[in-house]
Amino acid sequence: IDFDDYLTNGKGMVRFKAQVTVPRSVTSDRTYTRENETTVQVTDLGVTVRYAVNKTLALVTKLSDGSPVPNAKVYLYNGYDGTTSIDDVINGGQYFAEGVTNSEGLAIIEYEPTKGAQWFAQRYFKEAILVATEDDCVTFYPTSHYTNRNGVGNRYPEYALDQEEMVFMFTDRGLYKPGETVTFRGIDRTKQLGTFTPYTGNATITIKDNSWRYATVYTTIETTTSQSGGFYGSFTLPEDIEPGTYVIEYERNGSNSTHREYFTIAYFERLKFQTSIEMPQTQIIAGDPISANLKASYLAGGVLSSASYDAYWNKESWYFSTEDLAFKGYKFGPVNSYDSRTFINEESGSLNAEGFARLSCETAENSIKGVPYRYRVSANVTDASNQMISTSGAVVVHPASFYLGLSKAVGAGYAKKGEQLDFNYKLALTDGTEVKNLSSVAGNNKKLNITLEKEEWNYVQQQGINGNVYTRYEKEIVEEYSTTVSLNNSGKFSITPQGVGYYTLRISTTDSSNREVITEFYFFSTGSTKSYVMGSSATDIKLTPDQNQYNPGDTATLLLESPLPKGNYLITVEREGIFTEELRYIDSNVTTIDIPIARNYLPVCYVSVSSYSVRTEEPSHEFGETDLDKPKGYYGVTALHVNPMVKAFSIDIESEKLAYKPGEEATLKVRATKGGQPLANAEITLMAVDRGVLDLIDYHVPNPIDFFYK
Secondary structure, three states: OOHHHHOEOOEEEEEEEEEEEEEOOOOOOOEEEEEEEEEEEEOOEEEEEEEOOOEEEEEEEEOOOOOEOOOOEEEEEEOOOOOOOHHHHHHOOOEEEEEEOOOOOEEEEEOOHHHHHHHHOOOOOOEEEEEEOOOOEEEEOOOOOOHHHHOOOOOOHHHOOOOEEEEEEEEOOOEEOOOOEEEEEEEEEEEEOOEEEEOOOEEEEEEEEOOOOOOOEEEEEEEEOOOOOEEEEEEEOOOOOOOEEEEEEEEEOOOOOOEEEEEEEOOOOOOOEEEEEEOOOOOOEOOOEEEEEEEEEEOOOOEOOOOEEEEEEEEEEOOOOOOOHHHOOEEEOOOOOOOOOEEEEEEEEEOOOOOEEEEEEEOOOOOOOOOOEEEEEEEEEEOOOOOEEEEEEEEEEEOOOEEEEEEOOOOOOOEEOOOOEEEEEEEEEOOOOEOOOHHHOEOOOOEEEEEEEEEEEEEEEEEOHHHOEEEEEEEEEEEEEEEEEEOOOEEEEEEOOOOOEEEEEEEEEEEOOOOEEEEEEEEEEEOOOOOOOOOOOOOEOEEEEOOOOEOOOOEEEEEEEOOOOOEEEEEEEEOOOEEEEEEEEEOOOEEEEEEEOOHHHOOEEEEEEEEEOOOOOOOOOOOOOOOOOOOOEEEEEEEEEEOHHHHOOEEEEEEOOOOOOOOOOOOEEEEEEEOOEEOOOOOOOOOOOOHHHHHHHOOOOOOHHHHHOO
């Protein structure tokens, strides 16, 4: 079909309809008519779109060369019925919102979120974009950005403004006997657009068994929440209630949502005694013996003598860290430091008359050089009534008498091919403080070895049976640079990565007993390269944050790995809607982008990166062949997690005495602070609970920060 007669100056849309008559079945003479239709667009307009409940972004460029198209009119409309013509969309007024591209080809179409949610919620709906210039137009259905491939779920924009009831509840101890009193506490908040609003109003609390149908109701409590959405209360269990799992149900008045907290009723014996293990407080280095003290005493007072015990020792790889501000930003130890838990030995016996037993273990050279190991002992103590309680203790066994601390490269961020990186190193004692006297800990030669290694992936083909050829990639570690310098308490050195890819920087020395001290730094060197680490799709843009979590005010640095050698990238920060947008030209396929972390990004935001390719030559494929050079869209997304503890405050509790007699009144002082400053109007829950029950099930009050910002 020659489209020339249907186009204007070689551009336009052509609707193709086909009608065919086919038999109803292979053996039937009866027929029916089947119709199909499609629209063919002949255009030089390419469109990249991100849309949300509050705005739509449309980047319009030329398919032929990728250059921006300014002053193009962009319309957001419902394309469910297949409407594609300018007359229907523009002249017929069927669009929801419109905008015009700027000099960069970007149209930012903003609208009121409530109206946006209503529009996206239409029953018969398919979001569509129409772009029109003086001599060209195109219709685009933006459905090709698949966030799930990057481990990010998504929902339709109409749900962005949904209000979610979130009710945090807990009981005072989780385990009760029939006839005992249960105390509960809760916080009721409404979440919308990442913000929590306390619910202040009436609610009903029902206590029932956990039956799926026809549950027995034991009591009902009417309550009113506080200004912070808080509520609390207590109830007494019936003496004849059966053991099992029971539930506290909370429901706002007028709401259809029910929130539950479960607790257990059982016949049990409270714990009568407690146990502990005291580990050595002195430095232990691989090869030194470990001696620990096992103790047991009654909760009511007095030692537990002659009780039997069993103890088990194991070890696992660990890590070294220090809170000394002199080492802020420094890392210690090798990169690959994982070693699974290994059983060492066991011992058994009886506590002496003072309720005491000594436990011991011999240490050996650590399996992974330069890595500390944690030695852990677990003990079970059994009294005369056959009540058994477990306890444990652990101590870190160091690989040498000091550690090498290595700072990240000065000028944080990712490295770049051919650019010098400056590093600082500093020696730390095993207690986390700085080394003052080098001669007391270092070896005789006092040399620091510096090595830079690069990962290379080699393409390997192997001939198999029946003429099959098997292909794979093999990793090869190539030493790119090495040197030796004099070792001091602290110092500086520089390296320059010559390629693009993953590198390992290793610094090492020995201590006064010739034990090896190693620290490594694993990093990526950016820059243009012909190689590319593929994602799950050939059109994936890979984004890697430089940290697992950020604080508000931080700047996240993301490593961007793209199949494109260069191009324009639409960078957006999103969650319920689009927070920010930026159009940036990047001249390499591996680079970094910086994202400032705002407070309203808490607890998570998502960075999306969209781009496109352009033709490199005139089309040369035959009909029916794949157009490999066809312009395509490219997309990547990653989550940036923001530390929710900025929402927390601290509570200190002081009592007048360490011990009280039965029947005495205890006076406690509770102090709330935030950032070291007194915090007024904080709503605080204080509970005095029997430790003999808490320790029985290791019960702890859950953290509300974890609940609301999970």
